[in-house]
Amino acid sequence: MSAWAVRSGSDLPQRAERQILQYRDSTWAEVEDVVASEYALTIYVNDNELATIVCTPTNIEELVVGFMASEGIIQSADQIEDLTVSRFMGTARVKTKHQVTFNQAFYNKRYIASCCGKGRQSFYFHNDAVTAKHVDDDVHLEPNQVFSLLDAMDEEATLFHETGGVHMAALCRPDELLLARTDIGRHNALDKIFGNVLMSGISLAGTVISFSGRISSEVLLKVAKIGVGIVIARSAPTALAIDMADELGITAVGFVRGKSFNVYTHPWRMQR
Incomplete structure (x- = not known):
């Protein structure tokens, strides 16, 4: 733990209610909707x-x-x-x-x-x-662990299921989710993970980042700065993110859908 003390109040609301006009099944209706706070x-x-x-x-x-x-x-x-x-x-x-x-x-x-x-x-x-660090961690994942970790993150995604307007990131070990964070900004969700790691002293050896969105170059850089060897995501990586992952020693896994996924870089971390 850090030696300094934080002085602050309680968290502010993550969500708000707004009256909206909704069209569904050929019918208009005024309903109350839940939206993410900014x-x-x-x-x-x-x-x-x-x-x-x-x-x-x-x-x-x-x-x-x-x-x-x-x-x-x-x-x-x-x-x-x-x-x-x-x-x-x-x-x-x-x-x-x-x-x-x-x-x-x-x-x-x-x-x-x-x-x-x-x-x-x-x-x-x-x-x-x-x-941005080169990551040499020898963490390995089996295919069933890839699916289980993203499913575990989804179970924590209460605000996303309510609003559809936030991103999720989670720090995991192959068989367990350690902590999950939510934010309207994908980069912020990863920074919250990074901050918790620094404040709590969690060891990053053998850890994995799971992520709700696409793996952009900015997301890949955040993973490298945290120092984690595998990132798994529901969506695709960009070409620049793949190039960076290859250079920085990170295994990028994307398109985790149903019972399939793609490994774009450093496949040696996947158990086959």
């Missing part, structure tokens, strides 16, 4: 504004820690002296034990949206090259 969180590091993240307002401390580690600002939770979250103000104020230089290119202030696109990260950014 929350803007501004992170300050040593009184300097770092970024604003649009997220689901749960596990905010994990998100902040994971995001800072992913950006290369910290390497461990022990480098944080204090973390204070004001859910009412929408701020997270972090004090680090070391000096953070914000005039470097990879610490430039930027706005980070919850949607996909060019606004998030590129492997060619300096901090990505520094923080």
Whole structure:
């Protein structure tokens, strides 16, 4: 566990109710629908504004820690002296034990949206090259474990089943799900996993990431920064994600549907 104390209130609602007009089976009706909440969180590091993240307002401390580690600002939770979250103000104020230089290119202030696109990260950014690790873990999966892990993640996806508007990520061992996190931003869900790992000291040896969406290059980079050797997902990887997975030693498994899946890189981790 980290040595510092978090001071914050309880999580904000993950969902909201809205009256909508629905068309179904040739009939119009006014009904109440459940939608995912969206929350803007501004992170300050040593009184300097770092970024604003649009997220689901749960596990905010994990998100902040994971995001800072992913950006290369910290390497461990022990480098944080204090973390204070004001859910009412929408701020997270972090004090680090070391000096953070914000005039470097990879610490430039930027706005980070919850949607996909060019606004998030590129492997060619300096901090990505520094923080994306080559993964040598020899974790192996059997086919039935691939299906079981994604099924276990789906069982935790309460907010997705209610709203259809969030992503899920889970940290697993071959025979068990360790923790799952939800967010409107696919990157945020992975940062929450990363933050929990750093704050709790969970060993990453022999672990797997399961993911609800497609494996984009940004998602693949997050997995590399966390340091996990296998990522499994319901959807497809992109060509750039496959290239990165091959280079970084990560086994990318996609299109896990029914009783089939595709292994795109490093198939030696799959038991055949």
